[in-house]
Amino acid sequence: MKPSVNSLKNETLQQPENVISQADSSVGHESFLAKEVSATRFIKIIFLWVVAGAVLVVGVNLWIDIYGLFRPVSNRSLPVYYNERVSKYLLSKNYIPEKFNTVIVGTSLSANLDISEFNNDQDKLKIYNASLMGANISELRPVADNLVEGGIKRMIICFSPYMIKNSGSKEVEFGPKLYIGALGSKNLLDTYIVGLIRHYDLMPAKFPRNQINEFGVNRFGDLYKVENVKEKIEKVIKADKELTVDSIALHELQLFIQKLKDEHIQFVGYFHPIPAEVLASKRKEYEHFEHTVRQFVNDDNKLINFNTSEFEHFTTDYSNYIDHGHLSVKGQGILTKILVAEHTRRYPL
Amino acid sequence: MLFNSVEFIFIFLPVTLAGYFFLTHRNYHRESKIWLFLASLFFYGWWNPKYLILILTSITINFLTARSIARTEDQRIKKSILIPGILFNIGLLVYYKYANFFISNFNFAAQTDFNLLNIILPLGISFYTFQQIAFLVDSYKGMVKEFDFVYYGAFVTFFPQLISGPISHHKELMPQMLDQSKAHINMMNIVKGIFVFNMGLAKKIIIADTFGKIANVGYSNVELLSLPQSWVTSFAYTVQLYFDFSGYSDMAIGLGLLFNIDIPVNFRSPHKSESIQQFYRRWHITLSNFMRNYIYIPLGGNQSSEFRTNVNLLLTFLIGGLWHGANWTFVIWGALNGLALVVHRLFQKTKINLNHYLAIGITFLFVMIVRIFFRANEFSTAVEVLKTMFGFKSPSGSFPLVSTFFDAPIWLAGIILLFLPNSGELTEKFKTSYRFATIMVLLILVNMVFMNSVAKQDFLYFDF
Numbered sequence: 001m002k003p004s005v006n007s008l009k010n011e012t013l014q015q016p017e018n019v020i021s022q023a024d025s026s027v028g029h030e031s032f033l034a035k036e037v038s039a040t041r042f043i044k045i046i047f048l049w050v051v052a053g054a055v056l057v058v059g060v061n062l063w064i065d066i067y068g069l070f071r072p073v074s075n076r077s078l079p080v081y082y083n084e085r086v087s088k089y090l091l092s093k094n095y096i097p098e099k100f101n102t103v104i105v106g107t108s109l110s111a112n113l114d115i116s117e118f119n120n121d122q123d124k125l126k127i128y129n130a131s132l133m134g135a136n137i138s139e140l141r142p143v144a145d146n147l148v149e150g151g152i153k154r155m156i157i158c159f160s161p162y163m164i165k166n167s168g169s170k171e172v173e174f175g176p177k178l179y180i181g182a183l184g185s186k187n188l189l190d191t192y193i194v195g196l197i198r199h200y201d202l203m204p205a206k207f208p209r210n211q212i213n214e215f216g217v218n219r220f221g222d223l224y225k226v227e228n229v230k231e232k233i234e235k236v237i238k239a240d241k242e243l244t245v246d247s248i249a250l251h252e253l254q255l256f257i258q259k260l261k262d263e264h265i266q267f268v269g270y271f272h273p274i275p276a277e278v279l280a281s282k283r284k285e286y287e288h289f290e291h292t293v294r295q296f297v298n299d300d301n302k303l304i305n306f307n308t309s310e311f312e313h314f315t316t317d318y319s320n321y322i323d324h325g326h327l328s329v330k331g332q333g334i335l336t337k338i339l340v341a342e343h344t345r346r347y348p349l
Numbered sequence: 350m351l352f353n354s355v356e357f358i359f360i361f362l363p364v365t366l367a368g369y370f371f372l373t374h375r376n377y378h379r380e381s382k383i384w385l386f387l388a389s390l391f392f393y394g395w396w397n398p399k400y401l402i403l404i405l406t407s408i409t410i411n412f413l414t415a416r417s418i419a420r421t422e423d424q425r426i427k428k429s430i431l432i433p434g435i436l437f438n439i440g441l442l443v444y445y446k447y448a449n450f451f452i453s454n455f456n457f458a459a460q461t462d463f464n465l466l467n468i469i470l471p472l473g474i475s476f477y478t479f480q481q482i483a484f485l486v487d488s489y490k491g492m493v494k495e496f497d498f499v500y501y502g503a504f505v506t507f508f509p510q511l512i513s514g515p516i517s518h519h520k521e522l523m524p525q526m527l528d529q530s531k532a533h534i535n536m537m538n539i540v541k542g543i544f545v546f547n548m549g550l551a552k553k554i555i556i557a558d559t560f561g562k563i564a565n566v567g568y569s570n571v572e573l574l575s576l577p578q579s580w581v582t583s584f585a586y587t588v589q590l591y592f593d594f595s596g597y598s599d600m601a602i603g604l605g606l607l608f609n610i611d612i613p614v615n616f617r618s619p620h621k622s623e624s625i626q627q628f629y630r631r632w633h634i635t636l637s638n639f640m641r642n643y644i645y646i647p648l649g650g651n652q653s654s655e656f657r658t659n660v661n662l663l664l665t666f667l668i669g670g671l672w673h674g675a676n677w678t679f680v681i682w683g684a685l686n687g688l689a690l691v692v693h694r695l696f697q698k699t700k701i702n703l704n705h706y707l708a709i710g711i712t713f714l715f716v717m718i719v720r721i722f723f724r725a726n727e728f729s730t731a732v733e734v735l736k737t738m739f740g741f742k743s744p745s746g747s748f749p750l751v752s753t754f755f756d757a758p759i760w761l762a763g764i765i766l767l768f769l770p771n772s773g774e775l776t777e778k779f780k781t782s783y784r785f786a787t788i789m790v791l792l793i794l795v796n797m798v799f800m801n802s803v804a805k806q807d808f809l810y811f812d813f
Binding site: 037043045054189 | 537540780783784785787794797801
């Protein structure tokens with residue numbers, strides 16, 4: 001005894017086309033939606049409607065062009081609404097290279113560095129923060145590759161051991177499919193939804209308006225700031241989490257730096273200022289990481305280490321931090337001034 | 350090649366269909382089956398060409414064995430051909446699917462250190478092996494009359510059902526392949542095929558994959574799950590598995606229709622079942638049929654004592670569990686289901702009638718809970734989830750199981766759809782009206798949008 005997909009199958013398999021066609025003429029009194037047509041006509045209708053619908057969907061998305069891929073961007077400001085990885089990857093294809101000449105690349109430690117004020121119209125410096133929250137080097141490289149291909153020649157790189165903690169892309173597969181997704185995809189739909197939520201400030205606690213602005217600055221400080229930084233630091237030290245090194249990620253870091261050198265990118269790399277107590281608890285690991293990066297870069301003039309005695313006043317001041325590593329507005333202000341000044345001094349515009 | 354991939358939908362399928370009907374249109378019926386056979390082999394080889402040799406060897410040996418059985422009159426000789434034939438199939442399955450399981454268990458029991466074999470489970474081996482065992486047994490019983498290698502090869506490898514079923518029986522598919530009245534293009538079947546395929550696709554890429562995200566996060570962070578999160582994780586997996594597998598089956602049925610081949614239904618709203626017995630009459634129906642006809646009945650079925658019937662049930666479900674995977678978790682899952690059926694049989698004797706909704710609720714809860722063993726990679730993981738669910742364990746930290754609520758409409762739709770008419774019932778109502786045209790266009794457009802999204806998950810039953 002076989003259950004059948006459609007008991008009407010037998011009849012449909014034998015059903016001549018004209019039997020269905022007869023129905024066309026006998027449903028005049030029925031509503032339009034209930035009107036039956038022949039199977040051939042039905043397929044034609046489906047085909048035409050699907051093509052029309054697809055053209056409409058693609059057309060609307062081309063017109064909105066939330067990632068600046070399809071229309072000129074010179075007069076447009078494109079913030080990131082949702083999915084920082086996908087958004088910044090797509091923005092790095094056209095928007096960032098077209099509008100900026102300097103880019104910050106790094107993990108969450110640099111993602112909130114507010115460089116908006118350096119983008120005044122009268123300045124030659126146009127700087128974008130392309131850092132990604134929670135990213136490893138495998139996720140940063142595709143963005144950096146796009147930027148280099150797009151003609152970006154100036155970079156500030158935040159080096160931190162978190163870049164090589166693991167490898168591979170955790171959330172998305174970077175590649176051409178993401179561009180096609182910009183014409184209509186679930187991610188794009190989610191982005192629109194969050195964009196509207198942010199625009200109308202419907203969920204300020206979760207999706208604050210302008211969280212990642214048109215310069216790529218991720219203002220996550222208000223969302224993640226801990227009440228007592230000292231306490232948080234003590235907790236992290238007590239937890240004593242290992243700073244693991246992924247061998248694939250380490251190799252990718254080497255390739256990344258090599259590419260910057262091969263492409264003659266004018267870059268300044270910096271070792272993020274770690275709170276003094278956290279640094280003291282993991283000094284060996286941090287020093288090892290620094291040593292590795294110095295070997296890869298092979299030019300100490302391109303590197304700034306904020307974890308030396310010279311910056312102890314910074315790393316011992318809790319007010320520079322919002323937690324055990326990310327910087328407060330005050331901390332960012334100090335750091336960005338130093339970084340931009342150093343970069344401009346070394347590579348005048 | 351996944352059914353939900355661009356290369357399948359926009360290249361492989363149209364080319365295969367066009368070639369097939371081009372040949373049938375010119376009355377090259379045998380050639381059209383050769384074409385279908387080759388196309389299906391290409392579909393299979395896309396995953397790993399190396400395993401084409403395996404499937405072709407399996408098909409050839411089974412075909413020759415079955416033909417030898419059919420040509421022999423002497424029952425004893427027939428049996429002496431059949432048994433090695435079945436052993437060959439079981440041997441293949443044991444080697445590719447269970448060898449490492451046996452080695453690791455032997456290592457554990459005997460404290461030895463034999464190396465595990467470097468074996469990749471060939472896609473669909475559990476499905477095509479069962480199909481061919483049935484063919485051998487039915488040849489032995491004299492139920493197979495036609496022996497044509499091309500048609501047999503086209504039947505076993507027929508790509509819509511090759512990888513994950515439904516486990517089509519030769520009695521269902523081969524006569525249709527031989528039937529020349531079904532060889533010509535049928536627009537109504539094309540329309541219906543597209544409709545059923547898109548329903549299946551939507552089940553998979555919209556609903557199953559959305560619930561799958563929750564289940565995957567939950568099962569990757571078992572130690573962090575809170576009590577409500579452990580329930581949500583288990584529930585999400587239950588919904589995911591249903592929509593994933595029934596979605597695949599729908600796609601297979603839809604694809605079959607395009608070729609005028611009626612592939613048997615595999616699901617009939619299993620989560621509307623009032624008992625575990627009813628559940629397995631509605632869940633993975635083709636496997637249940639196979640287990641009943643080729644394991645349960647040969648064991649004696651319910652024709653002897655009550656005790657023996659219960660033992661047969663338990664054995665059948667233990668084998669069913671092991672069929673799903675070489676892991677003790679599957680054995681436990683099978684045993685629990687078998688036990689539940691035994692308990693259900695005993696309960697039926699009490700003549701107590703449970704309230705309809707209560708019965709559905711109990712059945713759903715039972716299925717959901719035992720599926721933890723089905724999903725967990727290790728026994729300890731399953732126990733940890735169960736402990737958390739029933740308040741015997743607290744999480745070692747906290748984490749967000751669900752980070753955003755954009756998918757809430759899909760969650761809601763998924764839950765509601767569990768209890769609404771199923772895709773088979775909807776297909777029966779299908780008409781070539783503007784109402785259905787509108788539904789179909791929306792379905793196709795939404796599917797296209799979801800297909801164009803980044804994350805793509807394999808079908809769960811590919812693992813079996």
